[in-house]
Amino acid sequence: MTDLPSTAQVVVIGGGIIGCSTAYHLAKLGVDVVLLERHKLTSGSTFHAAGLVGQLRSSANITELLGYSVDLYDRLEAETGQATGWKRNGGLRLACNDERWTEVRRQATTAQSFGLDMQLLSPSEAQELWPLMDVSDVIGAAFLPTDGQANPSDITLSLAKGARMAGALIVEETEVTGLSIEKGVITGVETAKGRIETPKVVVCCGQWTRDFSKRYGVNVPLVSMEHQYLVTELIAGVTSDLPTLRDPDRLTYWKEEVGGLVMGGYEPNPKPWAVAGIPEGFQFSLLDNDVDHFEQIMEKALGRVPALETTGIKSMVNGPESFTPDGNFILGEAPEQPGFFVGAGFNAFGIASGGGAGMALAEWVAKGAPPFDLWPVDIRRFGRPHRDTNWVRSRTSEAYAKHYTMAWPSEEHSSGRPARRSPLYAQIAQRGAVFGEKMGWERPNWFAEDGEEARDVYTYGRPNWFTAVAREHRSCREAAALFDQSSFAKFLLKGPDAEAALSWIAAGDVAGPPGRLTYTQMLNDRGGIEADVTCARLSEAEYYITTGTGFATRDFDWISRGIPEGMNAQLVDVTSAGAVLSLMGPKARAILEQVTDDDVSNDGFAFGAARTIFIAGAPVLALRLSYAGEPGWELHLPSEYAVAVFEALHEAGAAHRLRDAGYRAIETLRLEKGYRAWGGEIGPDTTPLQAGLGWACRKDTPFRGKDALEAARGTVPERRLATFTAPPDTVLLGRETIFRDGERVGYLASGGYGHTIGQAIGMGFVRHVGGATSDWILGGTYTLDVAGEKIPAEVTLRPLYDPDNLRLKS
Template sequence: MTDIPSSAQVVIIGGGIVGCSTAYHLARLGIDCILLERRKLTSGTTFHAAGLVGQLRSNANITQLLGYSVDLYRGLEAETGLGTGWKMNGGLRLACNAERWTEVKRQATTAHSFGLDMELLTPNEARDLWPLMDVSDVVGAAFMPTDGQANPSDITQALARGARMKGALIREDTKVTDIEIEHGTIRAVITDRGRIGCEKVVLCAGQWSREFAARFGVNVPLVSMQHQYLVTEAFGVPGNLPTLRDPDRLTYFKEEVGGLVMGGYEPNPIPWAVDGIPSGFHYSLLDSDFDHFEPIMELALGRVPALEKAGIKTLTNGPESFTPDGNFIIGEAPEQRNFFVGAGFNAFGIAAGGGAGMALAEWVKSGEPPYDLWSADIRRFGAPHFDTDWVRTRTIEAYAKHYTMAWPHEEHRSGRPCRRSPLYDELARQGACFGEKLGWERPNWFADAAQGEVAEDVYSFGRQNWFAAVAREHAAVRNAAVLIDQTSFAKFVLKGPDAAAALDWIAANDTDRPVGSLVYTQMLNDRGGIECDLTVARVARDEYYIVTGTGFATHDFNWIARNIPDGMNCQLFDVTSGRATLSLMGPNARDVLTQVTRADLSNAGFPFGTARTIGIAGCPVLALRVTYVGELGWELHLPVEYAVTVYRALMRAGADHGLVNAGYRTIESCRLEKGYRAWGADIGPDHTPDEAGLGWAVKMKRNTPFKGREAVAAQRAAGVAKMLACFTVDDPGVVLLGRETIYRDGQRVGWLSSGGFGHHLGMPIGLGYVRNPDGVDRDFVLSGRYELEVATERVPCSVTLAPLYDPKMERVKI
């Protein structure tokens, strides 16, 4: 074997499908790279993957990424001369009860939204495509003709050959022993065959990634789980059989050499390597566990009776890496510059491999992904994910839910409670039903025991059991006042002589304002896309207090810290755990707050968009005059040790003003009525302020440079091709969840980015982008006749670009 080179721009660690795909795409971009595999290509987990390639996910861009894999695999054999086993034989998904059929119909609508052809079939039509199955319990099925299957080892070897053909080096039997990092900068990768100087590292080491990355302070939240599938002897299975997913029986099938591959996702999965992966584990399988697989086998026999007489060739038990939320991990590590990760593929690494390699290569080259991949971004994780035991506990639940019903608003149950506000017990006693985000327990809604309500979600695709409770809380927001525990907000302090100058560069809005100013702003990438959406309070000449969403703590901290210009003297601190947040909202909020503080709360003394420190019950409270529900209100930020005292003081003061507790589902209902955008749904890196209707928050009138300015200016000159609009349906029984297809004059023009119910207005509400390659303006959006496709049924809807609810028009109090 040729000696390893002394240097390369990029070193890829791991020779599975994702590593080889990354090498292929980096080489195609002309980037000098070398892939190192400690044993042989595919010898980790790729060699025993089942090889199903599906495309549809609930996220448009992940679906696009999987679709890229399909397009790549279709032409790879012709490009490289190596067989891949690729067959585009389509994919079937069965539904065996009414609620699963609703789920499948909603999935079909999602497919239509994203431009995929998913057909709904009767049981007999499904059997015509898959004649081996018994359809006596089938209600319906969905067929995706562009899904397929591949041979994992063959497709990986083809990608490796394609990488070599484009100039990448690949070295097997080369173990990486260390990464040389000097003052935070990657200098080299050390192997058992020598040192390779490099600028960037891409870790694609599968289930070995967590332990290896942790040596360098990088957190990769994944653990190994046992996954079994059997391979039968040939018994006349047609070669053109589609892949089959039977989620109600927890099983999947694909044809292989005239027989079947059958596996499943059992409700009691078994974690593997709890105390670490054994040394030398490669090209290795675990002992077959027939007892554990037997329930899956029984379920499969009910679907394919011929299995009972088919000979079993093997029962493969191979460990694979799974993650706490069932999505893979990709991107640049927030803890270490130029350290990229592609791992944790949850048994769909073959489906994702082509697209993931492309995305990683683009990310390495340009410093950002080709499009928004937030749902798979490594920065979606946070504090709880440093604890492997917590990660494993949650991942076991996620694995067990792989084929269970994906209910709207479903919450995880494992690993809870983890992070708690000081008010957790207090709110629990008052009927709070909690949800969880980034480990934080957050009140979603409050049950009224006097009305027989129980603080527990009951899931369905219709109106869920908390609908009436949220309606009560929403009414209090609009007519009286509510108190919402939002302690989970991520909170940062940017401090130093150059804090103002640094933030002026990073923020799209004007943050260089007088002390006491509160500014809503986006932070943009170089394409003008919205990377952060947050509020900034200037609390001193050299200090800012920054508030963002719970789930964006790692992402937003990382974005701000990495974009402070070189040489500027300021530091960013995360103060989330030390500060509680109580949001007091509603037309009576001022009356309540006046009872507990001597501060001037008048519009003149405390106008909207300002921040003041006030005293409440002996506590210094940073009060921010801001709202996300569309009413008069303050966010009250205070040291955690005062939280219970201040909460009780406010509740006592509000007793005569209708003050009640409220939760996050009420916030969602209220913000939809006001048309407030949510990052990660309605706005993100693929959406610009002008497209999102937020151009007013961009400081283009100031002759000041800021990140993304050139892109905003260019777009304003050229116009936009999509525009965020609000859609309403007159029928209150229609349930909007997001991803419903938008039709304008009978043509598909987009999908809802979020959906819900506006209780004050009494109607379903959705937000979504109206798209047109030739350009979109106000007249285009408002001139069409619109429909929404909801679970494959079209319903008429109305469109507006203005907020649906304006308290100033409904009452004088504010």
């Protein structure tokens, strides 16, 4: 029996692959770490994982994180002397219809953009790598030579051994009974064997994480789902170097195992498990096989590998695993509780993620920040709807069922809807709104007119909403458009030190008089952009801050944690109290003048001003700004007035051709104007100087990240944001590879279409060692790789659209 230490810098709870990897990396960083496992290592869900290790994801940084796993697994056995079962036998992905082949070719472009070698193969070339399969229905395939597979238990035990070698203490058969928290600060971990004083805990308890975290007010939205696979007897022709195989059109995956095959898949009708709670004593445990449920997968598999029909089944495994509402895992420090870190919800790719996730989580714990932008898996991407486990289970079931379905551009989920509705939901629904959803909010994506089908029809070509969005886009450019943006996250920062606090957190000048509006970034210590917000000063001691719908939790956490100690300033979330109507376009002022007696002339209400006006009896905080590149106002008002103001604007706007418009038009408008989007072009790894936003950062007074920013001001960034145009029939979605004079120099962060300029538009970073000067950027000849085809492109560092000069040249 191992005695517990009385103190530790960090305690990791959970001895699966994520917990052991985190402990391994913490120990490598010199952190005094203890890992506690209530039973034996791997006894949760790790021991029954299938063990496929793929790397490519839609995010460059998550792909890098999975690539780190591969690099770690390459050297781990030699380092520890503990077998891992790891082999780089490559990964093969099939396409059996034209749409899937388009998806696979675009994935190959994404892989190229992220520096991975994904090779496109003919059916016969794929069969040479995987001779057992029938390829009569295969159109093409993609092969990633650096993918592989591992033995989940062995690789976890190897990580544990490496952790011990680096100084970590791992204690099994030790149940954590609770945490000690005093005045909001973690002080210790209580166990059945005693207490460990510690300021930080890392909860890596797999499917048990949600319930444990909930005890301390921390929300971890994951649920358990049954996941089945089978292991065959020996099959002639199965060699140890057989690549892993993913056959998404048949919903199945395959890997070699001791001369036989492992085959599993993702059913369209998944089965949630432990809805009433995980049974006590569930360890090294499996569920009863559900042959009837698995039969649908088996039927599809037989068509791919005919030998399966005459091969014996050695075993069938049905084990519960934790899945999340968006199919991504969960990492990071909980916004509800400082010092409480989470690594959980790995959606059946915990082995692939384990090495990289443990590295990233360890850095986050030890250094206070992740090694790079991890927004797709950040725990702060969740919000209010994700606290309802029934809602989470419904959405997660849909995400599980879509694991191998087509990943359509702009695809929306349908489960758990509608949840959060704008006070104008009924009005805009009657006017033809086709809704999308973000953070539980129903938001109008576009508006259908008579004769148009009011639903999304997904494709990799021109979607059915293209004409409607063009109509809305042109209305905004030529007349006026009204956008319901009530889902904006909205905060009040109040207190006598509000100005001083916000001046430290924000890089822009927020110290102006009441009535001034500031667009600003909030930077980390490296100068990267952690938030991109608008701040309206309401009074000497109060600011109104708005940010994107999806960033509500994250930005609130960043701002509230950023208030310097000792300052008297409080942040309050007021999102649900107010509606937002954005009136944009050259006729916006004429419309507004008809519904208010307040002076909204250019002289009386200049750009960058914030003032309360009255419309239809409603007090409206009008913000003079635009994300569309046209004159306009965001109108923020109490929710109970929303319908009256909406009706008044439409009545006055009828003579000015006012049209309702949705979020997809906002995207096309902002691309033409070159406006940046957080999570797209900008984020924690991007500085304002790289993104062309240096003008928004003040130079005189201190703010967080200023030192890093100023140190970089005298040099030319090696990486800079540029805008690209391509022929109008090109469909740009983001992640297309940028080539300059035939050399790969970057990839698009976002893509779309400019309905005013009549061209495809993409924004992305280009890189040049020694400095990406304007002359270098503009002096090259560019092409974009779109699904394997090289498309000629033009580059500019200026907006494509300007009201006074329609098409600006470089």
